[in-house]
Amino acid sequence: MEKIQMTTPLVELDGDEMTRVLWQQIKDELLAPYIDLKTEYYDLGLPHREETKDQVTVDAANAIKRYGVGVKCATITPNAQRVEEYKLSRMWKSPNGTIRAILDGTVFRAPIMVEGISPVVKNWKKPITIARHAYGDVYKATEYRVPGPGKAELVFTDESGKETFRETVYDFECPGVLQGMYNKDSSIASFARACFQYALNTRQDLWFSAKDTISKQYDHTFKDIFQDIFDAEYKTRFDELGLTYFYTLIDDAVARVVRSEGGFIWACKNYDGDVMSDMVSTAFGSLAMMTSVLVSPEGNFEYEAAHGTVTRHYYRYLKGEETSTNPVATLFAWTGALAKRGELDGLDGLTRFARALERAALDTIRAGVMTKDLAGLWEGAAPARAVNSLDFLRAVREKLEASL
Numbered sequence: 001m002e003k004i005q006m007t008t009p010l011v012e013l014d015g016d017e018m019t020r021v022l023w024q025q026i027k028d029e030l031l032a033p034y035i036d037l038k039t040e041y042y043d044l045g046l047p048h049r050e051e052t053k054d055q056v057t058v059d060a061a062n063a064i065k066r067y068g069v070g071v072k073c074a075t076i077t078p079n080a081q082r083v084e085e086y087k088l089s090r091m092w093k094s095p096n097g098t099i100r101a102i103l104d105g106t107v108f109r110a111p112i113m114v115e116g117i118s119p120v121v122k123n124w125k126k127p128i129t130i131a132r133h134a135y136g137d138v139y140k141a142t143e144y145r146v147p148g149p150g151k152a153e154l155v156f157t158d159e160s161g162k163e164t165f166r167e168t169v170y171d172f173e174c175p176g177v178l179q180g181m182y183n184k185d186s187s188i189a190s191f192a193r194a195c196f197q198y199a200l201n202t203r204q205d206l207w208f209s210a211k212d213t214i215s216k217q218y219d220h221t222f223k224d225i226f227q228d229i230f231d232a233e234y235k236t237r238f239d240e241l242g243l244t245y246f247y248t249l250i251d252d253a254v255a256r257v258v259r260s261e262g263g264f265i266w267a268c269k270n271y272d273g274d275v276m277s278d279m280v281s282t283a284f285g286s287l288a289m290m291t292s293v294l295v296s297p298e299g300n301f302e303y304e305a306a307h308g309t310v311t312r313h314y315y316r317y318l319k320g321e322e323t324s325t326n327p328v329a330t331l332f333a334w335t336g337a338l339a340k341r342g343e344l345d346g347l348d349g350l351t352r353f354a355r356a357l358e359r360a361a362l363d364t365i366r367a368g369v370m371t372k373d374l375a376g377l378w379e380g381a382a383p384a385r386a387v388n389s390l391d392f393l394r395a396v397r398e399k400l401e402a403s404l
């Protein structure tokens, strides 16, 4: 078979530990033999971030802006222990945080479903995608402990120095806690557009939830911006495709989500998205089967697995022990990115190959061949055979060959 040609490079962001090992295996076994892989390679492995003083992360994000599509391996976010372990000169920031700040995107997380691995919620038949607004709110809040009695106020001084608002938050009669948080109309608007656009691209309904009954200014602003942008820019296209957008209170959304059969996008404010995405991914079965894509308002895409670098497995791998780390979410990051590249460049063959590779991976699991994490959850008809990562990828390759 002749290799599939690419026209525009895919921005490739390599990473750390176990996922870096899987990254190479996926390329060697399932991509390079079939595609004339054209990538612009950035090594975001922690040693190279240290060498470049983290410039490589900024360069990679800018490359995604240039080319439109990137695929990222999981990376270590350094903490004190990592500074020691990797002899770092600084505690470099989270690469995902840096990339998000440059691309200004929204993160969509969706589970990969396969018969035999049942969601805990029995009526979930289709994936539920969570769109998390990854900017502001409690993540950028200012807070402190209040030492004792006194008055807490919320003050706004405009550019010219004029005090325009002063509201009492609370007259403290005893010690307590205090927090001030914010968001920006521009960020909320790009969050809304990313959600509407993603709903159109994936042909799914969009739900948005907040707590506007209690938060009459803050959350209500989110609700209003979503509705105004929907009416002005997206309603016609939603109607044409028979898609729905609606807003509902977060309490009502939670109840509806649990009773639903899935197949929609649930847009959440930053904190709600943080918490709900962990709840939803656990309920779908496994963090190792969760994909994540960052979509920017200008239409740039960055695909990755939702899980981390699987450190515990890596330490075993370094000792020469056999590891059975699940490569499916990392593989789907590649197929998602290749399919998008194919779509943008009009390369049907590339998109078709990516979809065939996804089917081969799911067919392998359906046939009972899977990594250890899934074998523990397996309820399928075929008996489960737990294999190591490389044997799993080779089994996928056999299925792929049979389908080509």
Ligand code: NAP
Binding pocket: 073, 074, 075, 076, 077, 078, 096, 287, 288, 304, 305, 306, 307, 308, 309, 310, 311, 312, 313, 324, 325, 326, 327, 373
């Ligand atoms: P993790 O790498 O997601 O792993 C947590 C545990 O989940 C693993 O120990 C493993 O459980 C299970 N697991 C996750 N992915 C799996 C897979 N593909 N196959 C099988 N089991 C899997 O999270 P972490 O241990 O908290 O973080 C490790 C490093 O990753 C940290 O340095 C963190 O900064 C980084 N991280 C990066 C990203 C990212 O780049 N997007 C996201 C999160 C964390 P068992 O050990 O029980 O088998």
Ligand code: MG
Binding pocket: 274, 275, 278
């Ligand atoms: Mg979380």
